[in-house]
Amino acid sequence: MAFKETFKHDFYPFKNQAEIDRVRNITYEEIVAMNGKHPTNPNIQLDVIRNEEFENIMITDMLMRIIESDREDKKCVMIMCNPCPTYRKVAYMLKELGVNCRNVKFYMMDEWADEDGNIAPLSYKAGFGYAFNYFMVQHIKELGFKEENFIYHSNKTTPDFSKMLEQDGEADIVYSGPGWPGHLAFIDPVEDWFKPTMEEYLEQPAKVASLHPLTIAQNSLHGGFGFSGDISKVPPKGAMMGPRDAMKAKNVLDMHGITTAGSKVTWQRLTSRLCIFGQPSQEVPASILQLRDKPTHIIMSRNLAATIKEDDYFQY
Template sequence: MNFMRTVKGSMLDGFYPAGWNMDKIDSCCSNSPESIDERQPFWNEKFVPFSCSDVGELDVKMGHEIAVQIRKSKDQGRKIAFILPVGPMGMYKWAVYFLKEWQVDCKHVYGFNMDEWSDEEGRTLPSDNRGSFQYAMEQAFYGPLGEYTVPEDQRHFATADMLPTYAERIAALKAEGAELVTVFGIGRMMHIAFWEPHFGGEFSNDADWSQATHRIAAQLHPLTIEQNAITSFKSRTTLVPCRANTIGPGLFLQSDYIIGGCDGALGRGMQWQGLSLWTTLRHGPDRWLPSTFMPTLPGKLFFLNELAGPLEADVN
């Protein structure tokens, strides 16, 4: 007895995206934990997953990787563009630490926040609202960098006015020799940024889907709302907006390098991200599962070892 055998006629019948093959997703999650880093045919030859024993290790390694990319581009005398998330967040304090220790400033860095909560018109929270992603970035990264920080006019946030200009701005930077680095987490619904899986139904093929650069006032899946209620709003679903402005695959698939992090463990053996991690690493690219495209790009994906499972019943 399982989900696939009992879903028909239930309240979850039709709840998940139409393009999801639950049997295939389940198969992705049925491997032994020790095999999670076995290379797959669809992975980029320079894509590498890294297991971390705890959140502290993951935060340090992600932060170090961000700082290394900033220092390397500085040493090479070129600009660098980052697509940045709010979640995970723990790596930013370590990126700040390393950059300050190395005395590397960020005058050559251009930051593009990947998403922001919005209403149905794409209006976003004020920048001083504690729930806004701009506020989070200023507090976690730009502010603590102090004299080494990214210039204010090189920080971009996903407002209704600014987000549509990302593609042109990033293209101009790349034309000048800048590399694009996407830092990301993987959503419960396998989204990247807030590019949700159900958007896949609006496109006839993956090629068309991959050209979409952004969306204003994107409708979020209910499980995305619940994920954020748990991870960012202390369980209080009523505080979570139901829409967001977000980048799309037309931007994150342009990445020259990626730095990913999966830290979705809750304690006492509970977690929410193991299925998302395994599906990302095993399924193969599919527009109904946006995160499955990330292993096709060069870079690193850091994950908590406990997310590898085994993903089996464990009544808690």
């Protein structure tokens, strides 16, 4: 009896082996040959970006929108993703250019919560609100930014998060990127989110929900938790925007470029293919972006778009 090459794992959210096999076999050359077009959705622009220039796309998009909000004196509502030093670079450029940030409103995409659903306070150093305040907010107050326009998840704000977005006319832009279990924000493939139909799934607003074990494992390697695999440091739940917030946003910039400390090792390469090219499903939350009827820009670094193949001499 031949030994199998693929296996089923109860904890692994992706159950459709045929889809896994199909997207795994999509090569770098095939992705590049799409010439910026998504196979099924004309609203999606799909670009492969040099690894060294990947960050520039997000920086430029953020600067453009904030500068326009100043010049045209119009509100700009932005949903901001995970805590990254990129925001510090944006803040520096805004200061050097003298851009007034009076019209900008930042919504944090997600935040940590404990087992009882208590959302991490702004003082929690591994928190997303803390990091965004550290990298961005504190540097642009002198540019006219109003602190009340910094909307971070809390026990008070999360229940009304989606309603607040609706009152603001929905997000002008969502910056996103999938986690190991295919999450969008912290919308993981867990029972807290599953619905009988996709229509019901897509209507869900922001809330506190459990996290998938792969999300916890992934984040145990983040600098905020000591990048050492310490699972005990990572909270078991999160507060996050809902699928409705991503679907109603006027624009989405979805970024696929995470690697292990800049190496060619990445847990994201297969997940990204499932999110971008796989059948949209609740088991792959970020795949719902394929269903958007509004402008959606997906970018992959060359590293993430690279053909998936074995390497006998490479060790993790």
